[in-house]
Amino acid sequence: MSAQSVLVIDDERDIRELLTITLGRMDLQVEAVGTVAEARRALGERSYDLCFTDMRLPDGTGHEVIELIAATHPDMPVAMITAYGNVDAAVNALKAGAFDFVSKPVDIQMLRRLVRTALQLAEERKTGGGTAAATGAAGRLVGDSPAMQQVRGTITKLARNQAPVYIAGESGVGKELVARLIHEQGPRASGPFVPVNCGAIPSELMESEFFGHKKGSFTGAGADKEGLFQAAHGGTLFLDEVAELPLHMQVKLLRAIQEKAVRPIGAREEVPVDVRILSATHKDLGRLVEQGQFRQDLFYRINVIELRVPPLRERRGDVPQLAGFILRSLAAKSGGVPGRLRPDAQQALEEYDFPGNVRELENILERAMAMCDGDTIGAPDLMLPQRPLRQAEPVNAAHAAMHAPQPGAPVAAQPTVPHAGPGSGVPLDDYISNLERTAIIKALEESRYNKTAAAKKLGITFRALRYKLKKLGID
Template identity: 80%
Template structure:
């Protein structure tokens, strides 16, 4: 295999020498130049596997280099060299197409990790692996609607660089699945994917959870603990519901992202970490910035590229395909027959707005399979909330980031305790009816309900039915 080559573009001799020595020790051949014109000549004469370019050059800028390479050498990763603390420049470089950035003074350990990741990506592109990874991920992301085809295409593009991505979308649309696909289709696929729900961590434990702690650093710290950043080292950290982070934690998170290093509680020194940040929330993050509830600098740092995942009501044509996929999954889990939607049930699903999106569709079908006779699901088995018929006086769809309007009054059998209580009451009624009709023979009742005896026993205990 021929020696891999790197082009370094920087007008500071010390930086050129540092990178040349460091990369040379990694068995890489390095060409170092100091101007845009010299870089153009070098790129015309030779093929490179990776390029480092400074932001400011005597006869131009690093953005000119980015544009040139994007147009003529699209398979070459480019890393931007930025001044220490120049976050805006780094963000602009990532938006312009840079693979990643390196801050001055250069951290050698972080530099080596960046180079290994970038060269692995370049090798995948040459070998054709990248093309395979950017192909539609089959049944992992269901739907052939134009908007979903666009989402899949965007995932393929985002997987090829290291820019932080903000995944926007309502609850239940599949934001974590999108984040996993970005990770799995990129050069970090062999590294860990660490998802964390920011709203599920108590405020007083957040710093320890994210950055770790040293033994004895506080009461209860009986041993050293690795934080989420260290656990995701070499891979991807997915910050779900990032809007739930308190302001004091937003400051610490911003520093960790900017410096690519964390300091565990009780530690004297920072630990370098190589982590790609993906984040998501169902809230309107830009509005929270305007309201002072989310730091603007952190917003710009995690929102380098935004990917919007559409709600299910915007891709109604995908509902039949999604429903079939979910029913097959339910059958595999239960070991029973695959459920089949009768035309009336399918029509009802096609016209339903799904305020809870794909997650709600999964819950509706799981409940329907428990309530239907045999494996055929009728409209009554779906138990969809009552709503105003389409075309009568239907309210417009809510704007992104705002809660859906309250549904019409639920049937008289609904509980005042919310959807969970309502569903529990429906299940209790159906189970008691099945028990009465089977003269309290649990095996016969389970068969009548279309569930296993074990599932019935679990529900009896859960619902407190004696």
């Protein structure tokens, strides 16, 4: 079996020699050239498993090399060699299609990790390895609408490089699932996937959580602690709700991304980290930049490539397929039979806007399975939210009939309701929950806490009562 080969393109002899020696010790065949013209000749004569190219060359640029390889050797990963601190050039290289970048002076350990990851990717592309795993992972992103087909196609492309990806989309659309699929379909799949909700970490603990700390570095630091960056070493760090990061942490995060290294609290030296950054938020990050709430330089670093995940209302045709998938998943968890939607229930779902997207659909179906008789779900079982009632509107038809003004009679003021109603500052869901809680407690008391009798008195099934007790926190 022939050794894997690498093409190095750099006009500095010292860099060519360093890479030739380092890669040679990894049992790789290395050909080193110093110009774009020589690179064209070499690429025209044979194919390589990996290419390193400098950004600036005597007769052209590294971008020309990337474009040439993309056109003639699309399966060959390309890594850009950039000057120290020239992150803009690195970002532009990633946008142009580079697999990753390495800064001068070259860190040998980082270089070796990059090479191993790139060669693994090249081998998978040649042999078709990982295809079954990738297909199985993508199967969790349910839907055949054009919008979802485009998302799946984009995920496949993004998995091939190491560029930071910003996943935009409303709450509940599945941004973390998209991030996991990018990770699982790429060469880092065997490494860790570390998701972190940036809005769930107290501000004073963020630096320790992200970068770790040394024993005794502050009060309560009784032992060395590994940070999230170190935990994600060799894999992917997913920064969910990245817009929630305070400005002081945005500065530190930017440096960690640029330098590919972190300094634990209390440590004297930085620790190199090999991490791919994926981030997401439901907020408009561009607008936050304009308002000065999010650093523009960090925005450009994490938003090298943006992937928008469409809301459910923009792909209504996927709702029946999604509903079937969710019902089968619920049945697998409970060990029961998958629920079935009646035509009226399916129509109601297809006409609903789903402000909470896929996550809301999951909650609606889980509740419906608890409320329905048997395993068939009708539209009433879905209990889809209605538009909030105005304060002057009656709560139900009986109330309307009772208080409707007689012809010619003066309009009387609405009677006082003992609980705050919709339109008075209390959300409709909370108002209805309070009414349900009062009715259930009364039925339980009248039936001496016999749940079967209470359910019969309320006109609902025992399973529905049990669900409501759990939902409303009634013990």
